[in-house]
Amino acid sequence: MTEDELERCIALYRKMVWSAALCYVKNPADADDVVQDVFLKLYTYDGRFDNDEHIKAWLLKCAVNRSKNILRSHWYRFSQPLEAADNKEYFDDKDSGVIELPELFKKISPKNRIALYLHYIEGYSVEETARLLNISKSAAGVRLMRGRKQLEKLIADERGNGNELQKDC
Amino acid sequence: MNCKKIVNNIWSEIYDRSYRSDDQTFEKVLERAKKVENKAHGGRGKRKFAALIAFAAAAVITVSVGAAFNFDFISLFGMGKTAAEKEAYMVRDWLMDLQKESISEINIPNGAEANYNYTEKELDFIQSMFRELDQSFDYGDRILHIGGYVYDGLVLYVMYDVTYKGEIPDSPGSEFRFSAEDDSGSNNCRPIHTEGKTVYCFGRTYAEIPEDKDNMEIMTCITLVEGFEFTPNEDYKPISFNVSQPLNTEVIRLDEINKKTVDNSEADIYLKELTLSPMGAEMTATVNWHSESHNETLPLYVTYDDGTVLDLSEYTGNVDTGTGVGNSSGSFEMTYYFGRNMNIVYTDRVKSIQIFNEVIVIEE
Numbered sequence: 001m002t003e004d005e006l007e008r009c010i011a012l013y014r015k016m017v018w019s020a021a022l023c024y025v026k027n028p029a030d031a032d033d034v035v036q037d038v039f040l041k042l043y044t045y046d047g048r049f050d051n052d053e054h055i056k057a058w059l060l061k062c063a064v065n066r067s068k069n070i071l072r073s074h075w076y077r078f079s080q081p082l083e084a085a086d087n088k089e090y091f092d093d094k095d096s097g098v099i100e101l102p103e104l105f106k107k108i109s110p111k112n113r114i115a116l117y118l119h120y121i122e123g124y125s126v127e128e129t130a131r132l133l134n135i136s137k138s139a140a141g142v143r144l145m146r147g148r149k150q151l152e153k154l155i156a157d158e159r160g161n162g163n164e165l166q167k168d169c
Numbered sequence: 170m171n172c173k174k175i176v177n178n179i180w181s182e183i184y185d186r187s188y189r190s191d192d193q194t195f196e197k198v199l200e201r202a203k204k205v206e207n208k209a210h211g212g213r214g215k216r217k218f219a220a221l222i223a224f225a226a227a228a229v230i231t232v233s234v235g236a237a238f239n240f241d242f243i244s245l246f247g248m249g250k251t252a253a254e255k256e257a258y259m260v261r262d263w264l265m266d267l268q269k270e271s272i273s274e275i276n277i278p279n280g281a282e283a284n285y286n287y288t289e290k291e292l293d294f295i296q297s298m299f300r301e302l303d304q305s306f307d308y309g310d311r312i313l314h315i316g317g318y319v320y321d322g323l324v325l326y327v328m329y330d331v332t333y334k335g336e337i338p339d340s341p342g343s344e345f346r347f348s349a350e351d352d353s354g355s356n357n358c359r360p361i362h363t364e365g366k367t368v369y370c371f372g373r374t375y376a377e378i379p380e381d382k383d384n385m386e387i388m389t390c391i392t393l394v395e396g397f398e399f400t401p402n403e404d405y406k407p408i409s410f411n412v413s414q415p416l417n418t419e420v421i422r423l424d425e426i427n428k429k430t431v432d433n434s435e436a437d438i439y440l441k442e443l444t445l446s447p448m449g450a451e452m453t454a455t456v457n458w459h460s461e462s463h464n465e466t467l468p469l470y471v472t473y474d475d476g477t478v479l480d481l482s483e484y485t486g487n488v489d490t491g492t493g494v495g496n497s498s499g500s501f502e503m504t505y506y507f508g509r510n511m512n513i514v515y516t517d518r519v520k521s522i523q524i525f526n527e528v529i530v531i532e533e
Contacts, residue, residue, distance in 0.1 A: 003199065006195065006198065006199075007191075007195050010191050010194050010195050010198070011191050014191050014194055019180060019183070022183065032189050032194075035189070035194055036189075036194060036197055036198060036201070039194060039195075039198045040198050040201050040202060043198055043199075043202050044202060104175070104179050105179050105180075105182070105183060116176050117176070117180065120172065120173045120176040120177065121176060121177065121180050148172055151172065151175055151176070155175065
């Protein structure tokens with residue numbers, strides 16, 4: 001891949017890769033690292049891509065795998081006790097100090113988060129989502145369903161009215 | 170408002186909170202790619218990724234040795250008992266410090282309470298997996314001695330000491346860098362104890378997690394930036410075995426494991442491979458599934474030779490269900506990872522694995 005192509009891909013897909021990584025690692029700095037790793041891999045990749053959609057799917061799959069690997073690191077778990085213990089996830093914002101992640105984002109489990117992200121934000125079908133996550137179609141469906149249920153419950157809790165959400169999701 | 174909109178709203182709040190812009194990412198990727206290229210042409214050759222592990226040298230911790238000390242790091246440093254105890258104490262303290270540092274970097278808001286969750290038990294793995302190396306290298310003005318290492322397949326910990334012939338520099342120990350897979354993520358090393366002109370250090374790598382087979386070379390090759398390479402003795406071998414008969418067993422749902430709620434759903438599980446390591450177990454199995462939840466199941470008990478039953482349901486958190494690969498025959502393969510949350514499975518003592526009522530005896 002040429003530098004120009006890499007630059008174009010970063011402009012097109014950096015946010016996507018970062019968002020997918022953040023579904024797992026819950027920390028913007030680690031998500032940034034994942035982004036870098038993934039694009040380095042793209043840059044040094046010898047294979048051919050059929051089209052942009054192919055690149056996009058390849059990047060997402062790399063991001064998911066890389067993020068999962070980071071999660072498996074003992075050191076990663078060592079170094080984020082606050083989040084693990086208190087379920088507190090923060091961004092260190094350069095300008096305004098600390099930004100807390102949206103409550104809803106925090107409370108959805110990572111597995112469901114990534115499924116929701118791929119399906120609703122990136123527009124992948126259940127089957128495509130399953131392929132990207134390397135799980136069965138039914139498992140992808142379950143994760144989406146659970147994610148939706150989590151959302152329903154969370155929003156219902158916020159509103160104090162469980163029935164209203166049934167219509168939304 | 171519908172689900173799509175809700176999800177969109179959530180992500181719109183977090184979009185573009187990345188520290189790096191497109192341009193910065195582009196530059197960084199090119200920079201790293203150049204390092205890769207330089208390394209590939211530089212003779213060491215095998216690695217695709219150049220690596221540079223940054224050492225965060227920090228002040229030497231001075232810690233009094235407490236009476237209540239449960240570590241036995243004697244073999245870890247190959248030293249006399251008192252000195253080893255000091256080292257172990259300081260390693261633990263250093264890790265605690267790192268934890269505090271990482272918490273301080275998070276900018277805890279007023280009123281929030283930091284929660285330090287290192288425990289002595291959690292650090293036991295360092296000792297359980299430690300491999301002595303005992304190699305010395307003379308660099309003229311200083312002698313590097315590598316006492317041993319711990320490599321859990323993801324993170325490498327190195328215990329080493331440096332004896333200076335002249336004055337001890339401001340950042341002792343930090344002149345040695347351990348080359349890993351790539352330079353992503355942070356790496357850390359700290360002098361933990363000084364005796365005379367010898368500085369004892371403990372280092373660890375991070376983010377060298379292998380993604381493909383090539384990257385696994387980190388397991389057998391550690392390179393110091395000063396040109397020295399060594400291959401650790403891999404005397405630890407995980408236990409592997411195959412079972413061809415269906416286990417026809419009950420399983421537990423992973424997502425409920427913390428609550429210890431057993432879901433007695435049944436599935437035919439053909440165990441293909443189960444690998445135990447001190448860090449836990451990894452299991453690959455074929456499952457004739459009839460329920461969508463069967464890719465989120467887990468064996469529960471490990472029995473030691475003395476009859477002790479290790480209840481894996483105590484292993485909370487960080488349980489990875491791995492991947493399930495479906496096929497048209499209605500079965501799929503799955504991989505479990507469990508017990509990796511700093512709980513140790515002593516593989517040499519394991520005599521059997523129990524998945525509910527099914528007991529699998531491990532042959533010698």
